[in-house]
Amino acid sequence: QLQLVESGGNLVQPGGSLRLSCAVSGDTLENYAIGWFRQVPGKEREGISFIGLSGDSAIYADSVKGRFTVSRDNAKNTVYLQMNSLKFEDTAVYYCAATPFSLNPSTWQSGPFGAWGQGTQVTVSS
Numbered sequence: 001q002l003q004l005v006e007s008g009g010n011l012v013q014p015g016g017s018l019r020l021s022c023a024v025s026g027d028t029l030e031n032y033a034i035g036w037f038r039q040v041p042g043k044e045r046e047g048i049s050f051i052g053l054s055g056d057s058a059i060y061a062d063s064v065k066g067r068f069t070v071s072r073d074n075a076k077n078t079v080y081l082q083m084n085s086l087k088f089e090d091t092a093v094y095y096c097a098a099t100p101f102s103l104n105p106s107t108w109q110s111g112p113f114g115a116w117g118q119g120t121q122v123t124v125s126s
Contacts, residue, residue, distance in 0.1 A: 002026045002115040004096050009120030012086055016124070020081040022096030022117060029077040033099050035113060036070060036081050038092035038122075046092075047109030049081060052102070059105055063089075086124045093119040 097113035
């Protein structure tokens with residue numbers, strides 16, 4: 001059974017950086033595309049980044065474009081989300097999710113994603 005575990009969340013000041021990791025087990029990462037989502041209590045979950053099977057295509061939400069970078073290391077079965085120039089509004093629980101499908105770049109947030117991690121908290125505060 002595919003399992004995803006996020007890590008790297010922390011408290012950081014505005015303008016700072018964090019790198020989140022999404023470790024995949026139970027199968028080979030190369031079989032999956034990975035989406036990153038975030039959610040604030042009381043708000044809808046937001047899809048912020050997606051990296052395809054080959055890793056040569058990445059999609060970003062406008063809210064993070066130019067600040068966040070997604071990458072994958074299939075040898076380590078891990079996907080990373082490098083977050084720079086963090087803002088107060090980036091505070092959320094961040095989740096990664098896996099799909100074996102090639103998703104439409106315009107609607108990737110709708111999935112389907114068959115496996116999700118438990119989330120990691122990112123807090124941006126001074």
